[in-house]
Amino acid sequence: MVPIQRPTPFSILLRVARQFTATIQGRIGFLLIGMNVVIFVVGPYLAPYDPIETGVGPSAEAPSPSHLLGTDTLGRDILSRFLHGGATILFVPLAAVTLAFLIGGALGMASGYIGGLFGNLVARLLDVTLPIPPLLVALVVIARFGGQLWVMVAIVAAVYAPRIARILRAAVQNLTTMEYVLAAEARGESQTAIIFGEIIPNILAPLLVEYGMRLNFAVSFISSLNFLGLGVQPPSSNWALMVSESTTLIPTNPAGALAPMLGLTSLVVGINFLMDSLTQYLSDETSRV
Amino acid sequence: MPEPSKPYFYPERADVDSPGYRRSFLRFIAQRAALGIATLWVVSLVTFITTNLAGIDLAEAALGVRVTPEQLTIFRKQQGADQTPVKRYWVWLKNVSTGDWGLSLVGRGQRVSDLVKPRIGRTFVLALFALTLALPLALFFGILGARNANGLADTILSAIILVVSTLPEFVVALAVLYLLGVWVGILPPNSNAVSYGTAKEQVEAYVLPALSLALVLVPYSSRMIRASAREVLASPYIRSALLRGVSESRLLARHVIPNILGPIANVVALSLAEILVGDVVIENVFGFPGLGQLAVSAVNTQDLAVVQATVIISASSFILLNVAADAAVVLLNPRLRRLGV
Numbered sequence: 001m002v003p004i005q006r007p008t009p010f011s012i013l014l015r016v017a018r019q020f021t022a023t024i025q026g027r028i029g030f031l032l033i034g035m036n037v038v039i040f041v042v043g044p045y046l047a048p049y050d051p052i053e054t055g056v057g058p059s060a061e062a063p064s065p066s067h068l069l070g071t072d073t074l075g076r077d078i079l080s081r082f083l084h085g086g087a088t089i090l091f092v093p094l095a096a097v098t099l100a101f102l103i104g105g106a107l108g109m110a111s112g113y114i115g116g117l118f119g120n121l122v123a124r125l126l127d128v129t130l131p132i133p134p135l136l137v138a139l140v141v142i143a144r145f146g147g148q149l150w151v152m153v154a155i156v157a158a159v160y161a162p163r164i165a166r167i168l169r170a171a172v173q174n175l176t177t178m179e180y181v182l183a184a185e186a187r188g189e190s191q192t193a194i195i196f197g198e199i200i201p202n203i204l205a206p207l208l209v210e211y212g213m214r215l216n217f218a219v220s221f222i223s224s225l226n227f228l229g230l231g232v233q234p235p236s237s238n239w240a241l242m243v244s245e246s247t248t249l250i251p252t253n254p255a256g257a258l259a260p261m262l263g264l265t266s267l268v269v270g271i272n273f274l275m276d277s278l279t280q281y282l283s284d285e286t287s288r289v
Numbered sequence: 290m291p292e293p294s295k296p297y298f299y300p301e302r303a304d305v306d307s308p309g310y311r312r313s314f315l316r317f318i319a320q321r322a323a324l325g326i327a328t329l330w331v332v333s334l335v336t337f338i339t340t341n342l343a344g345i346d347l348a349e350a351a352l353g354v355r356v357t358p359e360q361l362t363i364f365r366k367q368q369g370a371d372q373t374p375v376k377r378y379w380v381w382l383k384n385v386s387t388g389d390w391g392l393s394l395v396g397r398g399q400r401v402s403d404l405v406k407p408r409i410g411r412t413f414v415l416a417l418f419a420l421t422l423a424l425p426l427a428l429f430f431g432i433l434g435a436r437n438a439n440g441l442a443d444t445i446l447s448a449i450i451l452v453v454s455t456l457p458e459f460v461v462a463l464a465v466l467y468l469l470g471v472w473v474g475i476l477p478p479n480s481n482a483v484s485y486g487t488a489k490e491q492v493e494a495y496v497l498p499a500l501s502l503a504l505v506l507v508p509y510s511s512r513m514i515r516a517s518a519r520e521v522l523a524s525p526y527i528r529s530a531l532l533r534g535v536s537e538s539r540l541l542a543r544h545v546i547p548n549i550l551g552p553i554a555n556v557v558a559l560s561l562a563e564i565l566v567g568d569v570v571i572e573n574v575f576g577f578p579g580l581g582q583l584a585v586s587a588v589n590t591q592d593l594a595v596v597q598a599t600v601i602i603s604a605s606s607f608i609l610l611n612v613a614a615d616a617a618v619v620l621l622n623p624r625l626r627r628l629g630v
Contacts, residue, residue, distance in 0.1 A: 128327045133566040133607055136600045137335070143588040143596040144339045220457040224570050227459045228585050243463070250467055265460055272455040 012204050019281040026277030032270025036263065040090060043083030051084035052076065052235040062253045070256040072246060076235075078256040085237030086263055092149060093218035096156035101211060103157060104164030109195065111165070112172030123169065126162045134159040138225060147231040156218050167210055171203045205282055212275035219268055239264050314619045321615040325608045332604045333385070337378050340593045390598035395590045401598045404583065409602065411483055412572070412579035416564040418495055419502035424557065426507050431514025432545075438519055446511075454508035458567060462501040462574040470497055480577040498575045502564055505571075509563070510556045517552035521545055551621035558614035562607045 020026050049056045057071040064070070069078040111122035138155050145151050175181055175198075184194050225231040226240035234241065239260035246257040372380070384391065390401035430450075434443045453461070470478030480494040521527065522545065530544050569581030576582070580599055587595035 127324055128331050131325070131328045131608060131611055132332055132335075133604065135566055135569055136332070136604050136607075139569075139584055139588050139596060140336050140339050140600050143591060143593060216455065220455075223457050224459055227457075228570065228573055230585065230588055240457075240459075243459070247463070250471065261460055261463065265456060268455045268457065269452055272451060276451060 009201055009204060012201055013208075020274055020278055022281055023277045025273045025280075029270045029273030029275075029277060032266045033274065036086060036090065036267045036270065039083065039263065040087040043086060047077075047080035047083040049077035049080040051081045051237040054235075060249060060252065063255055069259055070249070070253040072249065072256070078242075078246075078253075078259065081237035081242060082239070082259045082263065085239050085242055085260065088232065088236075089219060089223060089239050089264060090267060092152060093156065093215055093222050096153040096222070097160065097211065097214045097218050099153060099157040100160035100214065101164055104161035105168050105207075107161065108165030108168030109172050109199070112169040113176060113191070113195065113199070115173075119169075122165070126166050126169075129162045130166065132159075134221060135224075138221075138230070142225070142230050147225065147233070149232075152222055152225065152231055156222065160214050160218070164210065164214065168203070168207070171206065172199055175199050175202055205278075209275055209279050209282065212271055212278070216268055216271045216275070219264075219271070223264060317619060318612075318616045321612050325612040329605060329608050332608075333382060333601065334378075336597055336600055337381055340597055341377065341381065385597065385601055391594045393592055393595050395587075395592045395595075401594050404595065405580070405598050405602065407484075408578060408580045408583050411577070412565065412568060412581065415495060415499055415502070415568065415572075415577065415579060416561055418499040419506065419564055419568075420557065420561060422499055422503035423506040423510060423560065426503070427510035427514055427556070428553070430507065430511035432518050432541075434511065434515040435518035435522055438515075450508040450512060453504065454512075458501075458505050458570040459574055461504050462498070462571045465497055465501045465504065466574060469500070478575070480572075480575040484578045494577070498568070498571050498577045501571050501574070502568055505567060506560050506564065510560050513556050513559075514549065514553060517549045518545065521548045524548075547623045550623075551618040554617035554621055555614045558610045558617055562610035562614070565606050565610070566603055 021030050053076065055075040056077050057067045057075050059071065059075045060073045061067060061071045067077050067079065069082060072078055072081070107122060111119040134155075137159055141151060141155050181194060181198050184198050189197070222231065223240035226238050227244045229241075229244065232238045232241055234245070242260040243257075243264070246260070249257040388402055390405070393399045393401050393404055430446055434446050437443050466478050469476055476493055476496050477490070478497070480498055482490040482494040486494065527540070527544055530540055535544070565580075568577075568579065569584055571577070572579045572581035573585055580602065583595060584599035584603075587593075587599065
């Protein structure tokens with residue numbers, strides 16, 4: 001008799017990853033994200049100049065052999081800035097959303113699984129905090145604490161955690177009445193074993209979609225704050241900051257001015273395509289069952 | 290980029306026909322209103338704690354470094370900063386809710402309410418302008434998409450909508466600025482003429498920001514309209530009307546539109562709410578002298594009284610419009626007419 005293999009989180013992830021690229025849309029998304037990640041990782045080593053050194057070329061020059069994307073108004077090499085400035089676009093939101101998932105996930109799962117007075121209290125707390133627009137929270141907090149990296153991460157984590165908690169709470173509440181969870185309880189498995197062995201594997205896929213969507217919102221959100229000058233400060237070469245600095249360059253050097261904007265756009269479109277493809281696969285699979 | 294909407298209250302058919310329905314929807318609206326008030330209270334608490342209590346000494350910030358301890362004490366007494374936190378919160382809440390937002394720290398001695406008032410009007414007009422541009426487009430795309438769901442037009446539209454809805458607002462606004470403001474050059478790329486220009490210049494200055502806001506809104510609202518139109522089109526009364534041989538135009542006018550009026554009103558209110566918050570970015574791209582621009586410049590100069598005012602105003606209107614959106618869906622349900630509501 002072949003022993004029944006219980007799906008491990010890894011095997012599920014592998015299956016989901018294969019499905020990501022099942023559609024054309026998913027493949028385009030994968031490609032766009034891949035391109036960006038290559039720029040983030042390899043870019044800094046390829047950059048011909050120091051990204052924040054001023055006067056490496058004449059001010060606001062159009063593309064030339066020594067400056068392939070031209071220079072900005074302070075005479076900095078735009079290509080070098082572009083190659084250096086991508087990583088924070090993705091990695092700061094990544095850290096923030098991961099933190100939001102840890103907080104919101106723990107809160108939501110605990111309140112869904114334990115229920116009772118604690119569960120209700122958490123639910124009311126979520127009801128009251130969910131409708132608050134994230135941007136307004138950001139304005140208040142940045143006005144007081146400034147726009148350092150940790151403030152950004154904290155804001156995004158605090159604003160998204162209730163949204164994630166709400167979803168996980170509902171998912172766990174649905175699952176706790178399932179027969180296989182009741183069976184595990186009857187077998188006398190510990191709560192930790194039930195949460196990690198029965199509940200988490202079954203909500204992993206929708207969780208991943210939610211993660212991707214949140215990541216996308218966070219990339220846009222943090223970029224907007226940086227664009228408004230509320231986040232990272234000059235001379236950083238963050239793409240969103242580069243976009244706001246390069247607005248005067250557009251008539252003379254469109255390629256240099258558009259590069260950071262295209263990088264940012266391809267990244268968010270890529271994430272969105274990938275997640276849309278996954279959502280489609282998941283809803284197809286559900287309708288098959 | 291507005292986030293996908295929350296699912297709104299859809300009364301079940303059996304629910305509508307039951308005698309208790311009227312009571313249940315009044316209770317629903319009351320619940321939403323209570324929730325809105327609770328949320329606003331949380332916003333006020335967060336705002337107050339962050340900006341008033343968390344260690345910034347307003348007295349030192351306002352009076353500068355060359356100040357005697359006596360002056361500081363007098364100032365604190367005037368501002369009520371020597372009271373207990375709870376008492377200060379009460380006084381603050383009373384002032385804020387009556388429109389007394391205190392003095393701006395940066396514009397020396399200027400009243401925040403004088404600073405804010407003209408901008409509320411401009412931002413509101415901008416929002417209405419954007420809505421009038423966005424709504425017909427969203428209706429057209431939404432109903433077109435629902436009519437031939439998963440057909441060619443729907444697939445292409447959905448793909449475009451997916452891409453546009455992903456873009457950060459400032460990317461959309463900059464694209465509009467470059468294409469129409471710089472490249473074609475028929476409209477001013479900078480909207481500061483709103484506060485001093487001639488009548489014609491003032492109107493022109495509204496166009497590009499309103500267009501950008503509309504572009505941000507259309508994907509979101511057309512998707513919502515498509516979803517509710519699809520739901521209506523799939524319902525039994527539409528099929529029976531089709532089987533009775535009702536003409537296409539009559540079907541749309543008599544059966545489809547009345548049934549999606551609630552969701553449309555919902556979209557309108559939610560969109561307006563999204564605009565009032567989302568225009569912070571777009572106003573700054575175009576230099577539009579509205580509430581959002583004031584908010585960002587106040588954050589940059591740590592003008593906390595102004596930040597408080599703009600945040601509380603935006604949050605109240607956002608929450609009010611959300612409650613209105615919830616109420617609209619329930620109140621505009623055509624099945625209610627039977628109940629004489």
